[in-house]
Amino acid sequence: MYILHNALANVWRHKGRNALLGAIILVVIAASVIALMISSTATSIIDDYKERFSAEVTFVPDMEKVREEAMAGSTDGMVRMTMPTIDADQYLAFGESEHLADADFTAATGVVPEDLTPVAADLGGGSGMMTMGGGGGSTFESEPMSFTASLQGDKFTEFDDGSRALADGELPDADGEALVSTELAELNDLAVGDTIHLDGELRNVDEGSLEPIEYEVTVVGTYDDLTDEYGTSPQQNAFTNRRNEILTTYDTVLENYVSGMQGMQVAATFYLQDPDLLEAFTQEVRAEGLPDVFDVTTDSATYNAIVGPVEGLKSVSVTFMIVVLVFGGVIIALLSSIAIRERKYEIGVLRAMGMKKSAVGVGLWSEILAVTAACLLLGLGVGSLVAQPVTDMLLADQIQAAEEATAAAEEQGSGGGMGMRMGPMGGANQADPDAEPLSALAVALTPGTVGQIGGVALGLATLAGLVSLGRITRYEPIKILSERN
Amino acid sequence: MTSTLTLDRVTYRYDGAKKDVLRGISAAFEPGKVYTVVGKSGSGKSTLLSLIAGLDVAGGGQILHDGEDLRTLDRDAYRARRIGVIFQGFNLLTTATAVQNIVLSMNISGSRVKHKKEHAYELLARVGIDRETAGRPVLKLSGGEQQRVGIARALSHDPRIIIADEPTGNLDQATEDEILRILTGLAHDEGRCVIVVTHSRRVTAVADEVLGITAGRLGTVKGARGPRKPAVSTTHQDRG
Ligand SMILES: Nc1ncnc2c1ncn2[C@@H]1O[C@H](COP(=O)(O)OP(=O)(O)OP(=O)(O)O)[C@@H](O)[C@H]1O
Ligand SMILES: [Mg+2]
Numbered sequence: 001m002y003i004l005h006n007a008l009a010n011v012w013r014h015k016g017r018n019a020l021l022g023a024i025i026l027v028v029i030a031a032s033v034i035a036l037m038i039s040s041t042a043t044s045i046i047d048d049y050k051e052r053f054s055a056e057v058t059f060v061p062d063m064e065k066v067r068e069e070a071m072a073g074s075t076d077g078m079v080r081m082t083m084p085t086i087d088a089d090q091y092l093a094f095g096e097s098e099h100l101a102d103a104d105f106t107a108a109t110g111v112v113p114e115d116l117t118p119v120a121a122d123l124g125g126g127s128g129m130m131t132m133g134g135g136g137g138s139t140f141e142s143e144p145m146s147f148t149a150s151l152q153g154d155k156f157t158e159f160d161d162g163s164r165a166l167a168d169g170e171l172p173d174a175d176g177e178a179l180v181s182t183e184l185a186e187l188n189d190l191a192v193g194d195t196i197h198l199d200g201e202l203r204n205v206d207e208g209s210l211e212p213i214e215y216e217v218t219v220v221g222t223y224d225d226l227t228d229e230y231g232t233s234p235q236q237n238a239f240t241n242r243r244n245e246i247l248t249t250y251d252t253v254l255e256n257y258v259s260g261m262q263g264m265q266v267a268a269t270f271y272l273q274d275p276d277l278l279e280a281f282t283q284e285v286r287a288e289g290l291p292d293v294f295d296v297t298t299d300s301a302t303y304n305a306i307v308g309p310v311e312g313l314k315s316v317s318v319t320f321m322i323v324v325l326v327f328g329g330v331i332i333a334l335l336s337s338i339a340i341r342e343r344k345y346e347i348g349v350l351r352a353m354g355m356k357k358s359a360v361g362v363g364l365w366s367e368i369l370a371v372t373a374a375c376l377l378l379g380l381g382v383g384s385l386v387a388q389p390v391t392d393m394l395l396a397d398q399i400q401a402a403e404e405a406t407a408a409a410e411e412q413g414s415g416g417g418m419g420m421r422m423g424p425m426g427g428a429n430q431a432d433p434d435a436e437p438l439s440a441l442a443v444a445l446t447p448g449t450v451g452q453i454g455g456v457a458l459g460l461a462t463l464a465g466l467v468s469l470g471r472i473t474r475y476e477p478i479k480i481l482s483e484r485n
Numbered sequence: 486m487t488s489t490l491t492l493d494r495v496t497y498r499y500d501g502a503k504k505d506v507l508r509g510i511s512a513a514f515e516p517g518k519v520y521t522v523v524g525k526s527g528s529g530k531s532t533l534l535s536l537i538a539g540l541d542v543a544g545g546g547q548i549l550h551d552g553e554d555l556r557t558l559d560r561d562a563y564r565a566r567r568i569g570v571i572f573q574g575f576n577l578l579t580t581a582t583a584v585q586n587i588v589l590s591m592n593i594s595g596s597r598v599k600h601k602k603e604h605a606y607e608l609l610a611r612v613g614i615d616r617e618t619a620g621r622p623v624l625k626l627s628g629g630e631q632q633r634v635g636i637a638r639a640l641s642h643d644p645r646i647i648i649a650d651e652p653t654g655n656l657d658q659a660t661e662d663e664i665l666r667i668l669t670g671l672a673h674d675e676g677r678c679v680i681v682v683t684h685s686r687r688v689t690a691v692a693d694e695v696l697g698i699t700a701g702r703l704g705t706v707k708g709a710r711g712p713r714k715p716a717v718s719t720t721h722q723d724r725g
Contacts (some may be wrong), residue, residue: 002592013580349576352540353638354565355593478540481576 003359007366017342018371021335025460026382029329032456033383033445035321038391040452041443042314049307055275055298059086059285065293079320084293086259088266093288099277100270106154107253109264110147110239111198111215116188118148119181119243120229126239128263142427145201148237148362149244151178151215153253158227160377168192172248175255179215179247185222194219196246202261213256217248272298297453308405309398309440316394325456329463336368336464340471347472348480361472365465372461380445380453395441488513489646489678490537492703494546497532506532508701509546517676519669521530521689523706524698531573533698534648538570539563551647553568565594569639573650573682575631577623583609583634584619587641594642608637611667613660628655636664640671647671648680653688665691682699 011018041388088107095103118125125146134290156171158164169183171190180190190196198215225243233240257264272281275298282296289295340347350360490513497507506529506572510515534543536548539560548555550567564570579587587605591598599603609619612633623631632655639647649668653661669691672679681688689695695707 001590006589007590009581009585298619305672346578346580349578350593351561352538352570352572352576353590353593354563356561359593476541478535481535481540481572481574 003363004366007456008365008370009278010240010363010367011370014339014343014367016337016455018367021332021339021368021464022371022375024331024335025372025457026379027473028324028332028460029372029375029379029453029457030383030386031324031328032101032321033449033453034319034377034387034390035324036449036452036456037384037387037443037445038317038394038441039314039321040446040449041391041441043315044311045310045441046307046314049310055278057270057272057278057281058297059290059294060297061293062295069293073352084291084292086290087259088254088264089366090285090289091266091268091392094269094270094285094290097270097281097284099274099281099284101271101273102271102407104154104269104271105250106152106268107250107257107264107266108150108152108155109200109213109256110145111149111151111200112145112147113149113246114197114199116149116184116190116196118241119183119187120238120239120241123150123237123241126235126237128239139205140203140210140280142210144203144210145199145212147200147239149184149246150239151200151217151248151253152200154250155245155246155247158225159223163226165224165226167222167224168302169219172220172252175249175252176217177220177248178252179221179223181225181243181245183225183243184246185219190222192219198246198271200263201451202258202263204254204261211258211261215252215256217246217252221246253367267285298453305402309395310404312398312401313391313394313441316398329460331459332464333467336467337471340364340468343474344480346406347475348477351475351477352481357472361465361469364468364472368461368464368468372457376453376457379457383453384445387445391441391443487515488710489516489551490514490680491549492537492546493549495533495538495543495548496545496701497529497541498544499532505544505701506564507536510698510701510703510713511527511546512696512703514646514664514678514680516678517596517672518678518693519672519691520678520680520694520696521692522680522682522696522698522703523684523689528698529701530698531650533703534570534650534680534682537646537648538568540570560645566642567644567646569644569647571635571639571647571652573633575623577631577634577638578623579624580711582620582622583614583626583630583637583692586623586634587638590641596642605637605641608640609634611640612637613663629657629660632656633660633664636667644677646678646680648682650682651684652681653683658687661687 066084091105097107110126111127125148127144127146159171160168166179169179172179178196180196184190195216195218198217200213200215202211203209203211204211227242229242230236230240231242238244254263254266257266270281272278278296278298285296347360350363351357355363492510492512495507496505496511498505510533515556515696522533536543536555539555541556542556542560550558550563561600577583578589581589584602584605587608588601591601591605606616606619612615614633615639618626618630623634626634632652636649636652639649647668653664654666656664656695665688668681671677672693681692683689689707692707694705696703697706
């Protein structure tokens with residue numbers, strides 16, 4: 001108890017020296033406060049981002065490879081390019097991966113609604129297949145069906161972004177329920193409760209076989225559609241017209257799925273737990289049989305645009321803190337070493353009075369702790385005041401760097417791209433335009449950060465204390481006192 | 486008679502020195518007596534005291550306190566509780582006040598005194614330091630005042646042995662007499678063993694035994710056993 005009391009008295013007795021040591025500790029602590037505040041806020045933002053946006057995985061067909069394969073597979077000089085598809089079975093298997101945070105399945109198939117006039121009927125229908133090269137003769141046993149509408153399973157994202165809105169009724173909930181566009185409804189006097197019959201077709205390109213399929217869905221609502229009528233589709237016909245999209249559940253579409261047959265596009269949006277898991281996930285899906293023509297990519301553009309600056313900021317602040325800690329630590333060690341040498345006589349006196357080495361050490365350590373504690377309070381105050389302006393400044397730099405990097409990447413990317421998208425089911429692999437890059441970061445002092453700062457402070461005090469202790473053990477009172485006398 | 490402190494052929498040599506400062510010192514110190522140690526400057530008086538104080542250990546021979554070898558004793562506890570040392574160079578905490586020095590010493594010794602600060606003021610008053618002076622940092626005290634604070638500190642933990650290195654060196658005659666009265670009182674009235682290194686005849690005059698160091702050896706100059714017949718002359722030439 002008296003050791004502590006004496007230590008506190010000593011803080012004042014050696015105020016000059018302690019002020020110097022305190023100033024250094026204060027700088028280190030304040031710097032650590034800023035760095036840790038930034039890094040913990042950045043971490044929580046990154047985690048939050050990963051949680052909310054996840055990292056969307058896309059399987060993009062590499063058109064070069066598709067063409068190469070089609071040419072290699074050609075036996076009669078004709079090159080038929082078929083958009084590669086991924087089996088629903090495979091998609092379901094991919095969805096089992098433990099690297100995924102989430103998986104959203106959608107399905108679509110071309111149909112011909114019985115007794116209904118599609119929107120843009122004058123443009124005719126589409127087969128949903130692409131033919132390239134000379135000829136164009138079909139290898140199917142009979143002419144493939146020309147679709148005039150599409151049945152879409154679980155494709156409701158447009159309702160989230162506002163480009164589609166419910167006009168009447170409700171969204172399909174149970175299997176067999178469907179939503180039609182107001183245009184299609186008006187054209188055909190469709191109302192909630194009406195039943196629509198749809199004819200479709202599954203195809204096996206290799207065998208040239210065709211297999212008719214049928215759906216019967218009940219209209220449960222209509223939707224207003226503000227989307228581009230033909231979206232990104234290069235072909236314009238009733239099939240690709242988005243007003244002819246009949247929205248239902250995924251399971252409804254899949255009810256007619258036959259393994260090994262094409263004509264039904266099953267897609268899944270997979271969300272990785274972490275964009276870094278892409279490599280592992282790719283290996284997994286390749287093992288499950290994902291054809292080589294598909295590239296597995298993640299939405300790293302969006303991720304980098306949003307999280308990049310924050311991650312940059314975090315690493316800058318952590319690096320900064322490490323540098324400050326190392327330099328500060330060295331200075332503190334030197335200072336306390338010098339301080340102890342200067343206070344050698346005092347230590348000699350205490351030892352001569354019978355104070356144990358350990359007690360002297362505890363006393364000196366308490367002194368440093370007291371100084372550090374004062375610096376901790378001051379440092380927390382100063383640090384949290386300065387943290388926001390410092391953050392704004394650093395973040396501005398990072399955003400600029402990220403923008404430059406993105407611009408450079410886009411220039412490179414647009415050159416070789418095929419820009420080819422298929423029908424209504426085209427997927428996009430661009431930076432999500434809704435994903436706003438972070439332009440502001442509100443740093444906050446969390447209890448966790450305060451704890452970490454406390455740890456830093458304790459570490460500094462211990463460092464100084466250990467240096468002091470190391471010196472004390474080399475001092476024998478008689479030597480100190482006789483040197484003095 | 487039981488000796489509280491026994492020195493048996495004690496030798497000592499400073500690190501790096503070519504010769505022993507102490508070359509086989511034997512002596513027995515009893516409670517209730519005042520001893521003085523005399524000798525030329527540099528003869529090793531302070532060295533001897535630092536060994537007795539447990540600040541250092543003898544190179545050869547033994548120092549026994551109540552039969553226990555200082556070499557193996559917990560010398561920190563020994564210094565804190567059993568022996569009071571008045572240093573030649575005072576060795577006070579200069580940035581602390583006089584009274585803080587005394588209280589700290591009491592604390593280190595684990596003193597059971599209830600009102601330590603009051604007790605410290607009393608001790609200081611006993612050596613002629615008033616409350617105002619006692620509240621000043623030692624740095625702002627005169628040499629004589631510091632000397633007295635050093636004495637008060639040596640008494641603060643009520644030790645059975647008190648050793649003093651030139652305790653009256655910085656004092657005027659009146660104060661010297663006062664200090665001597667205190668030291669002799671500690672021995673004769675309270676039964677403590679008091680060992681004083683001094684050049685002062687006034688101090689040797691009140692001693693029960695006067696020991697002289699010459700050439701690293703100790704001899705009785707004046708003792709209870711006989712008349713003033715020096716066994717070893719204090720003026721003896723050092724042949725080393
Ligand atoms: N730390 C030391 N290292 C080496 N030699 C020392 C040391 N301290 C003292 N000495 C030497 O040891 C001898 C005895 O010193 P000591 O201080 O014991 O003498 P003293 O009798 O107390 O003298 P004084 O009357 O001047 O105080 C001296 O020759 C001194 O130079
Ligand atoms: Mg001396």
